[in-house]
Each structure stands twice: as C-alpha cells, then as structure tokens.
Amino acid sequence: MTSIEADGDSQSSSILSAEEDRTLQKSPTELDLAIETNGLKKAFGDTQAVDGVNLRIPRGTVYGLLGPNGAGKTTTIRMLATLLRPDAGIATVLGHDIVQDAAEVRATVSLTGQYASVDEDLTGRENLVLVGRLLGFSWRDAKTRADELLTAFGLDDAATRQVRTYSGGMRRRLDIAASLVVTPEVLFLDEPTTGLDPRSRNQVWAIIRTIAAEGTTVLLTTQYLDEADRLADRLAVIDNGHVIAEGTSRELKAAVGASTLHIRLRDPERREEAGAILRDVLGVVVHNGTDRDALSASVPHDQEAAAVLTALADVGIRVAEFSLGQASLDEVFLALTGRPAEDTTEEMSA
Numbered sequence: 001m002t003s004i005e006a007d008g009d010s011q012s013s014s015i016l017s018a019e020e021d022r023t024l025q026k027s028p029t030e031l032d033l034a035i036e037t038n039g040l041k042k043a044f045g046d047t048q049a050v051d052g053v054n055l056r057i058p059r060g061t062v063y064g065l066l067g068p069n070g071a072g073k074t075t076t077i078r079m080l081a082t083l084l085r086p087d088a089g090i091a092t093v094l095g096h097d098i099v100q101d102a103a104e105v106r107a108t109v110s111l112t113g114q115y116a117s118v119d120e121d122l123t124g125r126e127n128l129v130l131v132g133r134l135l136g137f138s139w140r141d142a143k144t145r146a147d148e149l150l151t152a153f154g155l156d157d158a159a160t161r162q163v164r165t166y167s168g169g170m171r172r173r174l175d176i177a178a179s180l181v182v183t184p185e186v187l188f189l190d191e192p193t194t195g196l197d198p199r200s201r202n203q204v205w206a207i208i209r210t211i212a213a214e215g216t217t218v219l220l221t222t223q224y225l226d227e228a229d230r231l232a233d234r235l236a237v238i239d240n241g242h243v244i245a246e247g248t249s250r251e252l253k254a255a256v257g258a259s260t261l262h263i264r265l266r267d268p269e270r271r272e273e274a275g276a277i278l279r280d281v282l283g284v285v286v287h288n289g290t291d292r293d294a295l296s297a298s299v300p301h302d303q304e305a306a307a308v309l310t311a312l313a314d315v316g317i318r319v320a321e322f323s324l325g326q327a328s329l330d331e332v333f334l335a336l337t338g339r340p341a342e343d344t345t346e347e348m349s350a
C-alpha cells in the first residue's frame with residue numbers, strides 16, 4: 001500500500017513526477033551551494049531574533065538548523081523563503097538574491113511551516129487538488145498529481161476523509177505532500193516531526209530522505225538531536241540568533257573532544273551516591289539516564305574513567321555496565337550552549 005517504508009531506505013516509487021525528475025540533477029561538488037547567507041539579521045522590536053547568520057548549504061543535501069526555542073530558526077527560514085525581509089545581510093537561494101530577486105526565489109522554493117496549513121474541512125485529496133489548481137494545473141493534472149502524492153505518502157486509505165479526522169502524523173505527511181505538488185528545488189521544513197510518535201517520525205524521515213535523494217535541497221529546523229543526527233548531512237547549531245557551530249554530526253561530536261562515560265549500576269538505589277562520586281572524580285556535571293540505574297558524564301581524559309571505577313569499587317558500588325564512547329549530540333549541545341537541549345527523546349539518553 002505505502003511506497004515509503006518506515007525504515008527509510010526502501011522506497012520504490014518516486015515522489016517526483018516524471019517530467020520533474022529529468023529537470024533535477026544532483027550536484028557533484030560540495031561547493032555548489034543551494035543557499036548562502038552572509039550576516040543575515042532580523043529584529044522584532046527589542047528582540048534580535050536573527051543576529052548575523054552565515055550559512056553555506058550545499059545543493060542536494062539535507063541541512064539541519066538545530067537550536068532551542070526562540071533561537072531564530074523559523075525567522076531564518078522565513079527570510080530565506082521571502083516571507084520576511086531581512087534588516088541586514090545578504091542571502092541567495094540558487095543564486096537568486098532573496099530581496100532583489102524574490103520572485104525567482106519564490107519560484108524555486110517551497111515551505112512547510114511549523115504549524116499545519118491544510119484545510120481541516122476538506123479531504124486529503126481535495127486539499128492536494130486545490131493546491132494543484134492554485135498552482136495553475138488543469139483539473140485532470142491536479143487530480144493525477146494528488147493521487148500520486150497520496151500513494152507516495154501512504155495516505156490512499158484516508159484520501160477521501162476530512163483532514164480533521166487525521167492523526168498528527170497523517171496531517172504532517174499531507175502538509176509535506178502539499179509542498180511537493182510541484183517539486184521544489186529547495187524545500188524548507190520547519191520542525192517537520194515535532195509532536196509525532198516514533199513511527200510517524202520515521203515515516204516523515206523516510207519521505208525527507210527520498211526527496212533529498214531525488215535532488216531537492218532540504219533545509220529543516222529541529223529541536224530533536226536524534227533527528228538532526230540521523231537525517232541531516234550537515235548541521236548548524238543556532239542559539240540567540242547566531243550560528244555557534246557548523247559541520248557534520250561527526251565533526252561536531254569530535255570537536256567536543258571529550259568522550260562520554262555510560263554506567264549502569266547493579267543497585268539503582270545507590271545512583272545518587274554514585275553520581276556524587278563521578279562528580280568528585282571527574283569534576284563535571286553528571287546526568288541521570290532515563291533508566292533508574294543509568295548515569296552518564298563527559299570524561300575529559302580517558303584515563304579518568306579508570307579512576308571512576310576504582311572510586312566506585314572503594315565504597316562497594318557495583319557496576320553492571322561500563323562504556324566509554326564518543327560524545328552524543330546532546331553533549332555537543334550542552335558543551336556549546338551550556339544547557340541541555342529542550343526536547344530530547346528517550347532513545348537519546350539510552
């Protein structure tokens with residue numbers, strides 16, 4: 001039934017129409033930029049929402065803007081989509097200036113906003129047909145395209161139901177489908193999976209991967225570190241309107257330097273005591289895991305991990321599991337911003 005599988009790597013049908021398929025080509029070099037910004041700024045009254053953002057986003061990639069609430073992610077995307085005019089700085093989308101050539105930019109981009117924009121009273125199919133008509137399709141072409149998208153997004157069964165009866169995940173998929181009636185060269189997705197359950201998130205991730213694999217450059221914002229980690233080819237961490245780090249997820253983790261120690265205790269009752277010992281030995285903040293027996297902390301020098309084990313053994317705290325690994329994106333975020341990301345999912349702390 002659905003052509004997009006939850007695991008993301010087994011799509012069989014194209015989200016692009018055949019004609020569009022031929023016009024999009026994946027770029028061979030990283031230097032071929034889809035989006036470039038320089039000193040982009042935007043204030044709302046006294047709030048400096050975006051404060052000099054510089055981005056270089058290669059064509060054909062999935063690029064993540066990661067940041068906490070109020071960081072300036074939506075404002076940045078809205079400027080790039082020409083919905084807001086910057087106060088200062090310059091930006092180009094596929095070589096078009098977002099202020100001087102706003103019409104050209106609009107012709108190449110599509111935006112799925114942070115909040116759903118589909119009409120609740122219409123059916124899924126009616127919504128997509130309407131978008132097609134607004135874009136100048138004939139009735140026949142609009143219906144054909146709507147049906148292609150409904151199939152690709154696993155919404156065939158719900159096609160003739162009013163959107164108000166849809167689940168959050170179905171609504172989100174329809175919302176993204178609506179922004180793909182004409183395949184854009186650049187797609188902006190503002191928090192595409194916020195509020196979705198893990199299964200729906202996986203489905204949306206699979207859709208995004210398919211779109212990117214077919215040549216569209218995707219710029220997405222997220223507060224979910226695992227989403228950024230698994231979906232984005234490159235990331236910019238944004239805080240208080242500034243880009244504070246940029247690179248692949250691996251590069252960002254490596255830049256933090258420290259490894260992370262994960263410990264499981266045989267006796268969860270002693271977690272608090274163990275946490276105090278870790279703090280003393282390592283001199284860092286210790287995090288409690290989601291499970292009652294789990295603890296983690298960043299380890300500045302690997303040899304200190306051994307000292308932790310000795311100190312725990314000295315007071316008779318027995319360890320069930322002990323591992324030392326690369327920093328997680330959570331820890332990267334903590335190291336960069338001095339505070340944990342607002343929204344982290346269970347699997348991140350596992």
Ligand SMILES: Nc1ncnc2c1ncn2[C@@H]1O[C@H](COP(=O)(O)OP(=O)(O)OP(=O)(O)O)[C@@H](O)[C@H]1O
Pocket residue numbers: 044047048049050067068069070071072073074075076114223
């Ligand atoms: N239209 C507006 N009028 C006034 N202030 C605004 C407006 N839009 C955004 N802001 C402020 O600008 C700052 C950045 O907001 P923005 O929506 O870009 O953040 P965000 O990173 O998208 O956050 P979130 O994760 O909550 O969506 C915030 O302080 C916000 O309150």
Ligand SMILES: [Mg+2]
Pocket residue numbers: 073074075114190
């Ligand atoms: Mg936002």
